[in-house]
Amino acid sequence: MFCARKFDVVTKGFRYVLAAVFAAEIAFATFGFGIAWSQPPAAGEGLRVFKSANCMGCHKWSGVGGGGYGGAAANLRGTSLSLEQIELTIRCGRPATGMPHFEADAYSSGGCYGMKQADLPAGQMPPEPDHPLRPEEIRAVAEYVVNDIKGKGDPTFAQCQAFFGTGTRVCDTYAGADAGKAQAASAPSGKASFQHLEVEAAPDANAGKNSPEK
Numbered sequence: 387m388f389c390a391r392k393f394d395v396v397t398k399g400f401r402y403v404l405a406a407v408f409a410a411e412i413a414f415a416t417f418g419f420g421i422a423w424s425q426p427p428a429a430g431e432g433l434r435v436f437k438s439a440n441c442m443g444c445h446k447w448s449g450v451g452g453g454g455y456g457g458a459a460a461n462l463r464g465t466s467l468s469l470e471q472i473e474l475t476i477r478c479g480r481p482a483t484g485m486p487h488f489e490a491d492a493y494s495s496g497g498c499y500g501m502k503q504a505d506l507p508a509g510q511m512p513p514e515p516d517h518p519l520r521p522e523e524i525r526a527v528a529e530y531v532v533n534d535i536k537g538k539g540d541p542t543f544a545q546c547q548a549f550f551g552t553g554t555r556v557c558d559t560y561a562g563a564d565a566g567k568a569q570a571a572s573a574p575s576g577k578a579s580f581q582h583l584e585v586e587a588a589p590d591a592n593a594g595k596n597s598p599e600k
């Protein structure tokens with residue numbers, strides 16, 4: 387009798403500890419989820435989409451746009467569109483221009499400017515994207531355009547490094563005069579070859595020193 391009761395108590399105690407551990411784990415998991423949900427989209431997601439959806443192929447890394455595969459891509463640094471309008475433009479593209487629609491079935495439901503594919507005159511359908519984006523990716527890249535590109539003026543060295551990272555020389559072309567002097571002084575090969583590298587490594591010929599936007 388005594389032994390049985392003692393065993394019972396021990397078992398109950400053990401169950402209690404287990405329950406407490408479970409509760410703590412659930413609380414932790416919930417708390418963790420809470421953090422993840424409270425800041426969508428994750429920082430850097432918009433930049434990732436801007437690269438992976440090849441926005442930079444037409445608008446350049448800095449968003450200055452210019453001539454390219456899609457015709458004259460808009461200068462996103464100078465855009466006056468709101469976040470919602472930018473999101474719509476990415477989702478639906480822009481009819482009769484080279485701006486692709488990034489929503490897969492953009493013109494099947496009438497959700498884009500009230501038009502379906504059949505309503506668009508020949509040649510007005512925005513190009514297909516390389517690969518469509520999910521709604522949250524469209525939102526993330528639209529926010530990236532608003533927060534990191536729109537209204538930012540001329541591209542800077544710091545912005546270029548934020549885009550490409552610091553382990554590359556593609557941003558040298560944006561380095562200020564002082565940085566250029568320091569690098570030239572430390573490079574025994576001399577200034578001429580340094581300038582040669584600058585030109586070759588320029589990620590964006592349109593955004594360089596001779597940019598028409600400047």
Ligand code: HEC
Pocket residue numbers: 435436439440441442443444445455456457458459460461462464465466467472475476480483484485486488527528531
């Ligand atoms: C194939 C080339 C191409 C790609 C890829 C492309 N765009 Fe465009 N985009 C254009 C062109 C061309 C225009 C200008 C349309 C016009 O003339 O009105 C444009 C216009 C825009 C506009 C409207 C700006 C304004 O002020 O009117 C936004 C915003 C935009 N693009 C964002 C993006 C984003 C974000 C991506 C990547 C998800 C992207 N684009 C990918 C070619 C492209």
